[in-house]
Each structure stands twice: as C-alpha cells, then as structure tokens.
Amino acid sequence: MESQLMTSDFQMAPEGQVERPDLDALFADLAHPNPHLQTQAYLAMVEHWPDEAMPRLLSLLDQPDVSLRRAAVRGLGAFGSSALQPLAVLFQQSPDGTVRASCVKAYAQIASNYPDEDFSSEAMQVLETALSDESPVVSQSAVMALGQVGKQALPLLIAICKGENIAHVQSAAMALAEIPDPRAESCLREVFDDPATDPLARQMVEASLGRLSSSR
Numbered sequence: 131m132e133s134q135l136m137t138s139d140f141q142m143a144p145e146g147q148v149e150r151p152d153l154d155a156l157f158a159d160l161a162h163p164n165p166h167l168q169t170q171a172y173l174a175m176v177e178h179w180p181d182e183a184m185p186r187l188l189s190l191l192d193q194p195d196v197s198l199r200r201a202a203v204r205g206l207g208a209f210g211s212s213a214l215q216p217l218a219v220l221f222q223q224s225p226d227g228t229v230r231a232s233c234v235k236a237y238a239q240i241a242s243n244y245p246d247e248d249f250s251s252e253a254m255q256v257l258e259t260a261l262s263d264e265s266p267v268v269s270q271s272a273v274m275a276l277g278q279v280g281k282q283a284l285p286l287l288i289a290i291c292k293g294e295n296i297a298h299v300q301s302a303a304m305a306l307a308e309i310p311d312p313r314a315e316s317c318l319r320e321v322f323d324d325p326a327t328d329p330l331a332r333q334m335v336e337a338s339l340g341r342l343s344s345s346r
Contacts (some may be wrong), residue, residue, distance in 0.1 A: 153175070153178075157171070157183075160201050161198050161201070173208060176209055185216075187205045188206070188217070191236075192229045206239065207236055207240050207243050208239075210240055211250070214250050215253075217236055218253055221259075221260070228267075230260065230263060230268045234271040235271050237256070241279045241280070245280065248282055254282070254286075257283070258272075273297075277301065280309055281311060284311060288314070290302040291303055291335075300331055307337075307341040318335050
C-alpha cells in the first residue's frame with residue numbers, strides 16, 4: 131500500500147514557495163504500518179505543522195495500537211527541545227502508566243536525536259521522578275532515557291548503579307560504559323569491588339568495565 135498523500139493533499143502556496151502537505155493526510159500516513167512512511171510523515175509535521183501537530187501527537191500516547199503509539203513517540207522525538215515541556219506536563223498529569231512510559235520514551239528519542247542539546251531542569255526532574263514510578267515499565271524506561279541523555283545524567287546514573295534494583299543497575303552500568311568521564315569508571319569499579327553487589331549485576335558491571343578498557 132502506497133502513501134496516502136496525494137497531490138490534492140498539498141495546500142496551495144504562492145509561487146516559489148513549497149506547498150504544505152495536508153495535516154490529516156500526514157496523520158493517516160503516521161498510522162500506516164510502513165516505518166518509512168511514518169518517518170516521512172512526522173518529519174513533514176515538524177517542518178510544516180509544528181504547532182498543530184504536537185498536541186495531536188501527544189494525544190496518541192495512550193493509543194492501544196502499539197505501532198501508532200510508537201510512531202507518535204518517534205514523532206515527538208523529532209521535535210527536539212520544544213517537546214520537553216509539553217511532555218513534562220503530560221507526564222505529571224496522566225494517571226495512565228502507558229502514557230507516562232511513552233513520555234519518557236519520547237525523552238529518550240529527543241536525547242538520541244539531539245545529543246548536543248541539554249535537557250531542561252524540568253525534563254531532568256521528570257526522569258528522576260519516573261525512576262520511582264509505580265509502573266516498572268516507566269521506571270526502566272527512565273533509566274534507558276537517562277542513558278541516552280548521557281553526561282548530563284551522570285549523577286543520577288551513578289546513584290542508580292549503586293542502588294538495589296538489579297535491572298536498573300544493569301542498564302545504568304551499560305550507560306556508564308558509554309560516558310567518557312572518570313566518575314563513570316570509578317562508580318563501575320566501586321560497584322564491582324563491593325562484595326554485596328548482586329552476581330548478575332556484577333557480570334554487567336564487569337562487561338561495562340571491559341567496554342571502557344577496549345575503547346581507550
């Protein structure tokens with residue numbers, strides 16, 4: 131099935147200007163199972179309809195259709211820093227664990243797409259709050275997102291790596307191995323040398339230390 135965008139789905143523009151694709155047609159393509167069409171759709175939203183598209187993408191984060199919900203998360207990730215505050219508001223207001231997890235996953239997308247842009251203090255607070263969320267999907271997603279944020283999240287990742295949640299420790303250890311900062315290696319060595327460290331966590335920490343050594 132081809133893209134649902136037709137010539138008639140573009141709004142007429144003055145001569146010499148690019149025509150804007152129809153927003154409803156873009157959202158129809160976002161719902162298409164083809165990831166390439168989804169990507170084209172949300173990139174066009176960012177370029178042509180940023181103010182109108184973002185609220186509609188946010189409203190899709192409770193979608194039972196997993197493919198569409200993931201496409202909305204990826205789409206919000208393409209907006210960069212302008213999406214941080216709306217996602218924070220939605221996270222703080224939503225009683226739905228799926229929505230909160232989607233907000234956190236969108237933060238991970240933003241961090242991945244815009245690695246040179248710092249997160250706002252509000253966004254970092256959302257991720258810290260998410261670590262203790264009642265939903266394990268939200269809390270684990272927060273660790274993964276902090277790993278994408280990288281050096282700005284180093285103090286939180288160090289605290290997580292020294293914590294008691296084994297899944298979180300493993301994810302934080304993997305993230306610390308990717309951060310070129312002596313504090314990251316120091317944390318990994320401390321956790322590895324601690325006799326109280328869980329054996330499974332120690333294995334991941336050891337592997338992370340190995341990745342650090344091989345990257346030198």
